[in-house]
Amino acid sequence: MSRCLISHLEVQGFIERCMTAVGTKPHHARSLAEVLVEGDHRGHYSHGLNRMDMYVKDIQTGICAKDGEPVVEKESVATALVDGKNLLGPVVGNFCMNLAMKKAKEVGIGWVVAHGSNHYGIAGYYAMQALKENMIGMSFTNTSPLVVPTRGKECTLGTNPISVAAPSKDGDSFVLDMATSAVALGKVELHERRGDTIPEGWGCDAQGTLTTDPKRVLNGGGLVPIGGSEATGGYKGYGLGMMVEMFCGILAGAKYSKNIRTWKVTDRVADLGQCFVAINPDNFAAGFNDRMSELLTIQRGLEPADAEKPVLAAGDPERMNIKKCEELGGIPYHINVVNYMNECGKRVGVSPLLPCDKLLPDQ
């Protein structure tokens, strides 16, 4: 009985209470709570409630601004440069994505970049906003250095995610939301805690050599770009990570590459760069949704190599996780995470705390 079930609304309310208790504006707290719950709902627990204490601390210490709104600094009918004013990442993200969608409705595309931003949760959240308007959405962010470029041995790039969402038919969609590293740091940490080795192609040691020992990756080594070694195309993942940095830190005039503060060290403002794009299929060939649906159907209908593992499309694993939550009637959380966050809630004096009465049998 290590897991308990908590409803979407209970988690969201709790995060909002914790954030407003330390002085966050209510609608900023709501923006953050929505992104974090959506992360958990989609099964990306590393980007959900699990990180709430970081955001609470950012507001408490004043390293992140609690007041103000993002400002448009430069604008055309199709583009904008936004100053995020050091506000919470989701506040900046929602502002920029809404602006991009407004422009895309008018001229077919909106390309908006922001400097002065902070961690914004799952990149897919912003890309998916465009689906509500039957548009294509994209979102990119730079992050603290955790990835070693091909041939190097020092971390100079973040996991710099790429997210792209495209609408199909009947609410179906394609949602790619991926780090440009082979895996997230959390996966390596998980293997280390369990005492397991990691597959070759996830990370390297301090000498830049690929290793299957998670300890070596975490102590002076780093994640490697998608593709793994140079022989298997790791330089492509490295190039994609650089592309994301170019769209974010470089285009927006934010911090970039190894000039971004170290992961988990909040000694100075993050000044992250982020990029948000909306594209209106109506400006291109008619019948987008039908073709998108057929494209997804072709892949999902393929005979799998292993009968137990159906061929999926990007976004399907998350869709399956959401369905599981709906069947259970809530989001399953590990008791330790709930207790930890309730301690955090007590410290800032909120009530009620997260309920942990609906225990789930162990998996």
Added chain:
Amino acid sequence: MSRCLISHLEVQGFIERCMTAVGTKPHHARSLAEVLVEGDHRGHYSHGLNRMDMYVKDIQTGICAKDGEPVVEKESVATALVDGKNLLGPVVGNFCMNLAMKKAKEVGIGWVVAHGSNHYGIAGYYAMQALKENMIGMSFTNTSPLVVPTRGKECTLGTNPISVAAPSKDGDSFVLDMATSAVALGKVELHERRGDTIPEGWGCDAQGTLTTDPKRVLNGGGLVPIGGSEATGGYKGYGLGMMVEMFCGILAGAKYSKNIRTWKVTDRVADLGQCFVAINPDNFAAGFNDRMSELLTIQRGLEPADAEKPVLAAGDPERMNIKKCEELGGIPYHINVVNYMNECGKRVGVSPLLPCDKLLPDQ
């Protein structure tokens, strides 16, 4: 003495003569010749002179149109949908990229997609056009199915390349030009011819299992997406391949996925979908080129894991190849390729043929 040196202009003139001999309009022939020579110049021999006979045949058989110009079907200040009218890929590509750049100069971004196109050579050629105007360029194309989606065993996606070019200072730049498969088919073919095995993570057999035997990849198997197996993140490469298809076949209303004709089988028009983007850094934070230069300097200045292998940025291997050609005073070609193309030239009655008097010592 298996290689000979031919000047850039000699190769270009020869390709133009061969193409016009079969009825291609002179400026269309020039567009094609320029892209192919640039492919060789950058060291991507698989996308250069080596493919000329395919284009000659496409015009001879009439499977590709020799007359007409691309047409804008739908347009906003920032977007356009183009009918490539089944013209040569480079004719469509240049038309679309020029249009994207014109829009980017006016409103900061131009996003142009084309249906009814054909093979357009290296994707990087079009992205790099934007560098001349100090803009960011992107180019994507779908291609004949050669890649097996993660968990599948049938080829339903092309090698669907992503190219992104961004200007730095003093003529320097970042130029990513990558297939979304782990490697190009040509690399597997080369290993098969040599009798070598391939690294795990390049391709799979007809059962969808990763294999190190190039024969199995070429006979009923297929290339796998960047990232290789599911455990090492192959689903990310698969997602990127789908993203490119979404920007190309789906957005443009061209053929897509397994509906694209089989590679090397030109029994029907290709109707490829392609996407061209230009972004003007002037619309975003001032100082783009300086930051881009610093980003490249950080990576190139890293201490390499292996002292013999410096850390590079995307575009550097091609820059080194161009420098080598300049030092040699021409592009080195294998005699067999020159002879083969001269036979092709003779058949269509052109003269002069490619010179092969400047022999190079074996490597």
